[in-house]
Amino acid sequence: MSSRAPVRAALACLAAAVVTSGQVAVRGDIVHTVAGEALRDAVVLIEDGKIARVGPAAEVSVPDGFRTLRAAVVTPGLIDARCTLGLSGYLNQPHDQDQREGSEAVQPELRAIDAYNPRELLVAWARGYGVTTIHTGHAPRGLISGQTAVMKTRGLTVEEAVVKPLAMIAATIGEGARERDRKTPGTRAKMAALLRAQLIKAGEYVAKRDADDGDEPPKRDLQLEALGRVLSGEVPLLVTAQRSLDIQTALRIRDEFAIPMVLDGAAEAPETLERIRDAGVPVIVHPTMMRARGETENLSFETAAKLVAAGIPTAIQGGYETYVPKSRLVLFEAAVAAAHGLGFDSALRSITLDAARILGVEDRVGSIEVGKDGDLALYDGDPFEYTTHCVGVVIEGEVVSEEQR
Amino acid sequence: MLRLLAAATLVAAAAHAQEVPQAFLGARLLPITGPPVENGALVIHEGRIVAVGAVGEVDIPPDAERHDAAGKVIMPGFVDTHSHVGSVEGGDASAPMHPEVRALDSIDVRDSRFRKARAGGITTSNIMPGSGHLLSGQTLYVKHRDATAVEDLMVRREDGSPAFGVKMANGTNSRKNPPFPGTRAKSAALVRERFLQAIEYRDEVARANGDAAKLPPRDLGHEMLIEVLDGERVVHFHTHRHDDIVTVLRLADEFGFKVVLQHVSDGWLVADRIAASPHVLGSSLILIDSPGGKIEAKDNRFETAGILDRAGALTGFHTDDSITDSRLFNRMAALAVRAGMPRDRALYGLTMAGAIMLEMEDRVGSLDPGKDADLVVLSGDPLSVYTQVLETWVEGVKVFDRSDPRDRLYAEGGYGASHDQSDTVHGIVEGEHR
Numbered sequence: 001m002s003s004r005a006p007v008r009a010a011l012a013c014l015a016a017a018v019v020t021s022g023q024v025a026v027r028g029d030i031v032h033t034v035a036g037e038a039l040r041d042a043v044v045l046i047e048d049g050k051i052a053r054v055g056p057a058a059e060v061s062v063p064d065g066f067r068t069l070r071a072a073v074v075t076p077g078l079i080d081a082r083c084t085l086g087l088s089g090y091l092n093q094p095h096d097q098d099q100r101e102g103s104e105a106v107q108p109e110l111r112a113i114d115a116y117n118p119r120e121l122l123v124a125w126a127r128g129y130g131v132t133t134i135h136t137g138h139a140p141r142g143l144i145s146g147q148t149a150v151m152k153t154r155g156l157t158v159e160e161a162v163v164k165p166l167a168m169i170a171a172t173i174g175e176g177a178r179e180r181d182r183k184t185p186g187t188r189a190k191m192a193a194l195l196r197a198q199l200i201k202a203g204e205y206v207a208k209r210d211a212d213d214g215d216e217p218p219k220r221d222l223q224l225e226a227l228g229r230v231l232s233g234e235v236p237l238l239v240t241a242q243r244s245l246d247i248q249t250a251l252r253i254r255d256e257f258a259i260p261m262v263l264d265g266a267a268e269a270p271e272t273l274e275r276i277r278d279a280g281v282p283v284i285v286h287p288t289m290m291r292a293r294g295e296t297e298n299l300s301f302e303t304a305a306k307l308v309a310a311g312i313p314t315a316i317q318g319g320y321e322t323y324v325p326k327s328r329l330v331l332f333e334a335a336v337a338a339a340h341g342l343g344f345d346s347a348l349r350s351i352t353l354d355a356a357r358i359l360g361v362e363d364r365v366g367s368i369e370v371g372k373d374g375d376l377a378l379y380d381g382d383p384f385e386y387t388t389h390c391v392g393v394v395i396e397g398e399v400v401s402e403e404q405r
Numbered sequence: 406m407l408r409l410l411a412a413a414t415l416v417a418a419a420a421h422a423q424e425v426p427q428a429f430l431g432a433r434l435l436p437i438t439g440p441p442v443e444n445g446a447l448v449i450h451e452g453r454i455v456a457v458g459a460v461g462e463v464d465i466p467p468d469a470e471r472h473d474a475a476g477k478v479i480m481p482g483f484v485d486t487h488s489h490v491g492s493v494e495g496g497d498a499s500a501p502m503h504p505e506v507r508a509l510d511s512i513d514v515r516d517s518r519f520r521k522a523r524a525g526g527i528t529t530s531n532i533m534p535g536s537g538h539l540l541s542g543q544t545l546y547v548k549h550r551d552a553t554a555v556e557d558l559m560v561r562r563e564d565g566s567p568a569f570g571v572k573m574a575n576g577t578n579s580r581k582n583p584p585f586p587g588t589r590a591k592s593a594a595l596v597r598e599r600f601l602q603a604i605e606y607r608d609e610v611a612r613a614n615g616d617a618a619k620l621p622p623r624d625l626g627h628e629m630l631i632e633v634l635d636g637e638r639v640v641h642f643h644t645h646r647h648d649d650i651v652t653v654l655r656l657a658d659e660f661g662f663k664v665v666l667q668h669v670s671d672g673w674l675v676a677d678r679i680a681a682s683p684h685v686l687g688s689s690l691i692l693i694d695s696p697g698g699k700i701e702a703k704d705n706r707f708e709t710a711g712i713l714d715r716a717g718a719l720t721g722f723h724t725d726d727s728i729t730d731s732r733l734f735n736r737m738a739a740l741a742v743r744a745g746m747p748r749d750r751a752l753y754g755l756t757m758a759g760a761i762m763l764e765m766e767d768r769v770g771s772l773d774p775g776k777d778a779d780l781v782v783l784s785g786d787p788l789s790v791y792t793q794v795l796e797t798w799v800e801g802v803k804v805f806d807r808s809d810p811r812d813r814l815y816a817e818g819g820y821g822a823s824h825d826q827s828d829t830v831h832g833i834v835e836g837e838h839r
Contacts, residue, residue, distance in 0.1 A: 090697030125695055271820065291727055292818055293826035300818030324698030324728055332694055336733070339791045340817060386739030386790050 022049040022397035025062040026376050028074030033368040034353045044074065046374030049396035054368055069392050069399065075348060075383060076368050077132025077375030077395060079355035080330040081315035082238070082264055082284040085136045086116040086123050086151065090326050096120075099139035099320065101146070105179055106198055108169045108230075109222035110146030112137035118151070118161045122327045126318070127153035128405045129331050130377025130390045133163065133356070133365050135284075138170045139320045140240035140264060143177045143191055144198070145170045147226065148238060150359055152375075154395045163361055168238035168262060169230055171195065173246040175295045192249050199257050202227035236260040242286070242295045244268040251279050262358060264317070266307075267292075267299035273310040282313035282358045285350075287328045288336040290319060304350060305341030315355035316347070335384035347384065380404075423801045426450040426466040429780075431475030435787070436772035437756050447479055449778035452800035457772045480752065480787060481771050482528025482549075482779035482797065483734050484759030486689040487641065487667050487723030490518040490731065491555075492825075495534020495541035495572065501585045502599055504633075505625035506542030508534055509559060509567055514552040517815065517825050522731040523549050523805035524816035526781035526794045527724075529560070529759070529769050536574040536643040539586065539596055543629065544570045544641060546763050548779070550799050560765065568765075570665070571633055574643035575652055576701050593652055600660050603630035633662050639686060639764065640664045645701035647671035650679065657684035665689055665762045667723065669713070670705040676716035687719035687762040690754075691729065692740045707744030714750050721758030727826075732794075732816060739788040752787060 024046045031042040033054060043060040045053040053060055062068055089096025098115040101107060116136065117123075126134065137148030148167045155161035171177075177191050185191040205224035209217050229235040239250040242265045254261040263269070263283045267290075269276060276283065285304045292299050307314040316337055318330040330351050338347030356366025364373045377383070378392035393401040427449050434445035436457055446463040448456040456463045465471070491512035496503025512532060522530060528549050534541040546568040547558040560568040575592050579585060586592040606627040613619035632638045640662050642653045650669060657664045666672070666688040672679060679685055690710050697703045713720040722737045724730070729737065738751040746754070760770025768777050781787075782796040794816070797805035806812050814822050 090695065091700055091703060092698050093700065122695060122697070268820075289730060289733065291730075291826075292823035293727070297823040297826055298818075298820045300822070302817050302819070321698065324702055325694040326698035327695040329694055335790050339793075384790055386736055387743045387788055389743065 022374070023047055023063075023066045024374065024394055024397050024399065025066045025068045026074055026378065026392075026394065027057055027068060027070045028378070029072045031074045031368060032076070032348060034076055034349060035367040035369045042074075044368055044374075044376060046376075046394065046397040049374050049398075051368060051370050051372050051374050054370060067399070069378060069394070071378035071391055072381055073379040073383060074368070075130070075377045075379070076352045076366055077373075077377050077393070078130045078331055078351045079133040079135070079315070079359070079366060080126065080131050080318045080351070081135050081355040081358060082148075082317035082319060083134055083136050083327065083330070084139050084320045085126055085134050085153075085318070085327060086118060086120045087112065087136060088139065088320065088326065089117070089120050090122045090125075092323070092326055099137075099145075100141045102142070105143040105177070105183070105185060106194065106223065107142070107146050108144045108226035110138060111166070112147050112149035113158050113162060113165045116149065116151060116158050116161070118155050118158060123153050126327070126329060127393055127395075128390065128401050128403060129329055130379070130383070130393055131330060132375040132377065132393065132395050133361070135167055135355075135359050137167070140170065140172045140176045143171060143185055143194055145172065150361055152395055154398065154400050163364065164359070166229070166235055167359060168236045169226060170238045170240070170264075172240040173249050174240070174242050176240055188246065188249070192253065195253055196256070198223075198227060199231065199253070199259070203231055203257075206231060230259050231257065233260055236262045238262045238264050238284075240264040242267040242299070244271040247272055248275065251275060251281065254279065254281065265296075267296045267303065269303060269312075270300070270306045271298075273306065273312070276307075277310050277312050282315070283307050284315045284317050284355075284358060287317055287319040287330075287333040288340070289328065289333060301336055301340035304337040304347075305343075308342060308346050308350070313354060313358055314350055315358050316350045331383065331390075335386070338384045344382075344384065423451050426455065426469040427472065427778075427801065428465045428469040429472045429474040429479055429782070430460055430465075431473060432477045432479045432782070434772060435478060435480035435752060437481055437753055438771040438773055445479070447772065447780075449780075449798075449801050452778055452802075454772060454774050454776050454778050456774055474782065477795065478783040478785060478787060478792075479772070480781050480783070481756045481769065481776075482781055482799065483526045483755045484721070484763065484765075484770055485522070485527045485530040485724050485726070485731065485734060486665065486721055486759045486762050487691070488522070488527075488530040488532055488726045488731065489535070490522050490530060490726050491516045491532055492518075493532050493534055493545075496538050499584075501538050501579060501595060502540040503538060503542045503626070504540055504571060504629040506534070508532055508543055508545040508569065509555050512545065512555045512558070514555055514558060515825075517823050518726055518731065519549065519552075520812070520815035522726065523797045524794060524807075524812065525730070525732040525734045526783070526797050527731055527734055528779035528781075528797060528799045529763065529765065531570065531641065531723075531763055533572045533641060536572075536578040537581075538574065539579045539592055540571065540573045540599075542572060543638075544572050546570075546765065548777075548799050549797070549804055550802065551804060568763075570639040570641045570763075571629065572641050572643070576643070576645050576649045577699070578643065589649065589652070593656065596656060597659070600630060600634065603627045603634065607631050607634070634660060636661070636663055639762070641667050641689075643667045645670040645705075647674040649701075650675050654678060654682045654684070657682065668725075669709065670702050672718075673706065673709040673712040674704075676713050676718060679713065680716040680718040685718070686764075687721055687758055688713050689721045689723045689759070689762060690737075690741075691723055691725045692737050693729075707740045710741035710751070710754065711745035711747075714746055714754075719758050719761060720746075720750070721754045721762055723759075735787050735792070736790070739790075742788055748788060755787075
């Protein structure tokens with residue numbers, strides 16, 4: 001018996017260590033809960049990975065065994081509402097680029113979870129600045145490039161990182177979808193025609209599959225199954241459209257099929273604000289510092305501000321880049337938007353709670369509220385200031401970064 | 406050092422601002438070569454800075470037009486040591502080296518990115534051809550004046566000829582199929598061979614001693630490289646990886662040319678060597694939001710600026726427009742501060758350091774009497790995200806005014822602001838791997 005005692009002690013230790021790792025108290029001179037007014041000198045208690053209490057430091061006592069972190073400013077863990085992190089690697093060589101399969105124009109069956117590399121350097125890079133949740137997946141290239149997923153920026157396997165394995169299906173109308181060398185679609189009208197044809201086909205497939213008519217169900221078709229989930233309203237179609245005319249095409253298709261839709265990019269949204277608002281479609285707007293050229297020639301630093309002013313649910317994204325920089329940091333993009341008409345509060349919401357709502361994960365992330373995941377970002381000043389540092393990052397009660405960034 | 410003609414004499418359209426002294430009163434002045442001045446008075450006249458000091462200590466000419474600048478910050482116009490505004494081109498694919506090719510023959514002065522550079526407070530730029538060659542051509546130093554032709558923009562030397570450097574590159578961008586080099590060693594060998602040919606040409610010209618019968622046929626490329634060898638022209642060397650940086654230092658040692666290291670992603674690994682080289686005028690950095698995008702930039706980091714500065718290497722910045730946005734040039738200095746560079750050194754990097762690298766430190770880069778009246782009027786701290794460029798002045802002429810809706814369009818973007826920008830970055834079509 002006695003020979004087993006050390007083993008038991010070790011196991012007990014391990015168990016204790018596991019439990020304590022989720023127990024963190026974070027005290028901030030300012031805590032932006034985003035759920036309500038910012039709190040001065042407040043404490044956030046995280047227990048078993050979830051936020052257990054939020055309140056003034058004078059009222060919240062930190063229990064024994066809790067690790068305490070301090071910072072000037074505390075925000076919810078940031079959310080990048082649209083990126084390709086973990087799929088488009090930082091070296092930008094063929095071996096680390098999995099955000100776009102070029103063989104077909106329509107590939108809704110491609111799952112982000114089968115391509116996501118949680119150890120990709122840029123995932124940790126984004127995390128170091130306070131980004132704890134990302135909506136990542138297939139790129140805005142190709143008519144339907146594949147699926148997206150919501151991940152936490154931690155974990156060594158997809159299973160540890162994943163929040164929502166199928167978040168949206170990524171489609172593109174515009175230059176990103178234009179195929180060359182006689183491949184289809186080569187024009188905008190053809191893009192719309194193909195999208196409609198695919199949705200009609202998926203509708204017929206689902207109808208046949210679900211019919212209770214005694215007939216043999218159709219053979220499984222992964223593409224049509226995936227699109228069927230869009231038609232059933234379960235999964236939004238994420239449509240990248242920069243030009244005003246492409247935004248209108250996307251909304252026309254949405255109206256025809258009554259499908260849930262989220263607009264992505266939307267560089268020319270200010271030209272068609274009323275149409276977007278009336279449709280009730282949220283926008284994950286282009287990175288503020290995205291280059292203005294080609295179909296994004298008319299974008300501006302103020303697109304996010306104009307969308308929000310029009311009452312359109314809006315999130316800011318890090319986006320997808322094909323060269324240098326390989327990834328944009330959503331914090332930096334929101335910062336420039338904040339300084340160009342959006343303002344601090346709306347800018348912070350656009351990368352926290354408003355993003356969470358658009359992604360349908362607001363029950364878990366996006367604000368500092370009791371019961372939500374213990375995801376926090378700590379800064380030594382205004383998070384949007386160029387010279388402020390991220391000084392700590394907590395995901396589900398685990399301190400994942402303490403480096404000054 | 407080059408002596409530059411009083412630029413004001415070259416500008417055909419003598420603006421009102423140049424005829425009457427202009428006095429900016431009440432601003433916080435950041436002269437760069439001296440400590441900040443609170444409640445400052447800055448007087449400019451005929452394109453030059455006349456006086457810099459505190460209100461009450463500076464004589465304001467009675468006929469001066471007064472500008473209330475209370476609450477604002479005024480500093481020297483920014484110097485961008487590496488830009489591609491004007492949709493500039495260099496050599497073609499026929500050869501890896503084109504010393505005879507001039508950027509000035511390819512610059513579109515109506516390119517919308519000129520307007521954006523002004524909106525970012527940039528008053529001086531080194532416009533360079535690309536990095537896809539070992540030597541892609543001659544660059545052009547410009548002032549962001551109102552222009553209808555490239556002649557209106559160019560900075561001139563004392564003899565009236567344009568001021569420029571020569572753009573070279575090593576590493577991966579210039580590695581291609583023949584006649585381009587396929588390896589790093591071949592890249593260096595081709596460059597050495599070319600310089601040796603220029604030296605032979607120079608010797609042959611010297612031996613001819615003016616005898617037309619003995620002179621070799623005129624070679625524009627050799628002539629340019631001789632100017633480089635004679636220290637008349639600075640080499641702006643695109644280089645990222647640590648060993649490529651050291652190769653540049655080795656070539657500069659062998660041929661004695663003056664060089665500005667451009668990009669210098671791995672500079673933090675070889676900072677002491679850079680600081681010790683007598684041939685390096687300075688290092689011009691680009692800080693990229695995320696590492697990578699190409700293999701050579703995989704270790705690009707914000708810390709490099711502070712590390713080089715602490716090592717004693719003159720450190721400045723560039724936009725590499727359109728790799729980064731000219732309108733946010735101040736952001737790069739701020740990111741350097743975020744990663745440890747002292748504020749005053751970062752502001753020096755935006756202004757004087759660049760002036761020194763372009764050998765224009767007697768004309769631009771600081772608020773000193775006698776220098777060109779190149780100014781940025783800011784709404785606040787130049788290193789804050791919330792600060793806007795309100796006005797940009799070049800040689801006493803206001804070339805950007807945020808309160809003018811047309812200028813504001815370029816400052817913020819929006820419909821029509823970038824109608825002339827094609828769908829490529831550095832000639833690379835979206836989606837291609839590098």
